[in-house]
Amino acid sequence: MAPHYAVAMARDLTIPSHLLPQDGRFGSGPSRVRDAQLQALMAAQPGVLGTSHRQAPVKDVVGAIREGLAQFYSLPDGYEVILGNGGASSFWDAAAFSLVESRAQHCAFGEFGSKFAAVTASAPFLEPSEIRTAEPGEVAVPEAHEGIDVYAWPHNETSTGAMAPVQRPAGAGDALTVIDGTSAAGGLALDATQADVYYFSPQKSFGSDGGLWFALVSPAAIERIERIAGSGRWIPPTLDLATALENSRQNQTLNTPAVATLVMMNAQIEWLNDNGGMSFATGRTSESARRVYRWADGSPYAETFVTSHSNRSSVVATVDLRHPLDSVEIRSILKANGVVDIDPYRKLGRNQIRVGMFPAVDPDDVSALTGCIDWIVERLVT
Numbered sequence: 001m002a003p004h005y006a007v008a009m010a011r012d013l014t015i016p017s018h019l020l021p022q023d024g025r026f027g028s029g030p031s032r033v034r035d036a037q038l039q040a041l042m043a044a045q046p047g048v049l050g051t052s053h054r055q056a057p058v059k060d061v062v063g064a065i066r067e068g069l070a071q072f073y074s075l076p077d078g079y080e081v082i083l084g085n086g087g088a089s090s091f092w093d094a095a096a097f098s099l100v101e102s103r104a105q106h107c108a109f110g111e112f113g114s115k116f117a118a119v120t121a122s123a124p125f126l127e128p129s130e131i132r133t134a135e136p137g138e139v140a141v142p143e144a145h146e147g148i149d150v151y152a153w154p155h156n157e158t159s160t161g162a163m164a165p166v167q168r169p170a171g172a173g174d175a176l177t178v179i180d181g182t183s184a185a186g187g188l189a190l191d192a193t194q195a196d197v198y199y200f201s202p203q204k205s206f207g208s209d210g211g212l213w214f215a216l217v218s219p220a221a222i223e224r225i226e227r228i229a230g231s232g233r234w235i236p237p238t239l240d241l242a243t244a245l246e247n248s249r250q251n252q253t254l255n256t257p258a259v260a261t262l263v264m265m266n267a268q269i270e271w272l273n274d275n276g277g278m279s280f281a282t283g284r285t286s287e288s289a290r291r292v293y294r295w296a297d298g299s300p301y302a303e304t305f306v307t308s309h310s311n312r313s314s315v316v317a318t319v320d321l322r323h324p325l326d327s328v329e330i331r332s333i334l335k336a337n338g339v340v341d342i343d344p345y346r347k348l349g350r351n352q353i354r355v356g357m358f359p360a361v362d363p364d365d366v367s368a369l370t371g372c373i374d375w376i377v378e379r380l381v382t
Contacts, residue, residue: 013379015337015372021365024334027341028158028316028356029183030203030210033264037207040267041260048263053256061262062251068269069214072277073192078219082248083212085238085255087201088182091213092116095152096123097233098225098241099178099197103127104150107140107164110157111347112180117152125233136348137305137318139164144171151177155184155198159345161318161354162306166194176221185214186268187285187315187358189278196221205281205315205358208265211258217245272359281359282314288357288366289314295370301325301377305352318344320352325377327351333376339369 025032041049048057066081075081084094096119106117108131121129130148134140139162142151151172156163163184168177176196184190185198186205192198199215202208217225222245229235229242237243238254247254272281293312296302296319305318321327331342331353344352353373357366 013333013337013376015333015339015375019368019372019375020337021339021368021372022362023365024337024339025341026339026355026357026361026365026369028204028354029201031205031207031356031358032360033207034268034271034360036271037264037267041263044260044263049259051259053252053259058257058259058262059251061259061266062253062257065214065262065266065269066248066251068266068273069216071273072186072269072281073190073216074278075192075216076218078222079192080217080222080245080248081214082217082241082244083214083253083257084241084244084248085212085253085257087210087213088112088180088199089115090239091199091215092119094239094241094244095150095178095197095199096120096126097235097239098228099150099176099221100126101149101224101228103129103147104152105130105132105142105145105148107132107134107142107153109134109138109140109160109162109164110136110154111159111345112157112182113152113154116180120150120152136160137162137307139308139311141165142169142172144169144173144175148172149175151175152180154180154182155190156181156188156313156315158183158204158316159348160305161313161316162311163188163313163315164311166190166198168194174220176224183316186272187281188313189282192216196224202261202265204356205268205285205360206265207268207358207360209258209261212253212261268360284359284361284363285314285357287363288361289317291363291366292317292319292355292357292370299374301381302373305350315357317355317357318352319355320350323351325351325380327353329380330373330376334372337372339372342369
């Protein structure tokens with residue numbers, strides 16, 4: 001007999017305080033912000049906040065971020081860190097103008113990879129893009145084909161919790177490898193030599209706000225950017241990566257950036273690097289992921305959405321809940337008890353939860369989350 005789902009009880013459930021996470025935020029972006037980042041904001045007043053981005057106080061913060069990212073990723077000689085206004089969506093437009101010479105190949109296995117593919121596919125000055133797809137929860141990988149000059153895919157698909165390898169396609173020649181690291185950067189391991197452009201926004205592992213993009217760019221990418229800029233192709237100034245490159249070398253952006261965002265990001269990078277850099281960050285995210293997937297795999301009512309173990313993300317976990325449990329009801333109870341932001345990606349339309357496991361999330365809080373869900377289920381299912 002199927003278990004009975006006692007919906008009427010849901011409104012009255014109060015989770016014992018000793019079971020709750022110390023911090024109940026598990027958002028997949030914007031992500032959890034540490035108290036120390038807010039303290040950094042206070043320390044930046046009045047010396048940095050409210051100061052022109054053309055002046056030394058703000059430029060020094062930008063310079064520290066660029067140096068900190070270079071340290072975190074152990075960037076090879078010739079690679080540079082550049083930044084610009086707008087988030088990943090703006091970078092997709094900029095990449096279509098400044099990185100793709102003729103034709104791109106995209107791996108689209110979720111919402112974000114599909115959006116970048118749509119940009120280059122509709123660009124009137126480019127040839128039709130080649131798009132390799134996979135069902136949500138799976139990954140598509142690139143394959144070298146003649147005529148492709150950019151291979152692009154997400155390192156981590158935020159919408160599904162699927163993680164793809166970052167490795168140059170065999171036989172790609174002089175084509176650029178362009179990786180969306182928006183939800184991966186700072187939380188997943190990366191060999192920077194395997195990408196020519198690795199771009200991301202700061203509101204995930206770097207615990208800051210949106211509105212800016214950052215990119216690690218190789219000498220080959222820099223050469224491509226400068227060559228296209230000099231080719232006569234019309235490029236809007238705000239989407240011109242050559243302009244972003246020029247300004248970044250001066251530790252500034254074309255237009256006024258969100259200075260508070262820069263301050264919080266710099267504080268997060270310092271925290272990561274001071275504690276061991278990439279190995280520290282990936283150690284925390286991997287441990288959080290291990291706990292979530294072990295719980296889901298052993299649960300009679302939960303199932304990990306991404307079935308391939310090698311493609312299960314260490315920064316965003318998606319877990320389906322089986323009938324008769326209702327994700328909406330579970331999340332409502334958790335929210336009433338201060339545990340928030342585990343909503344699934346709306347377009348997937350699945351009865352699931354999605355857990356952000358970026359470095360600021362303590363693995364013990366992840367264990368507390370799964371324990372709270374178990375506690376709720378014991379009282380809902382009779």
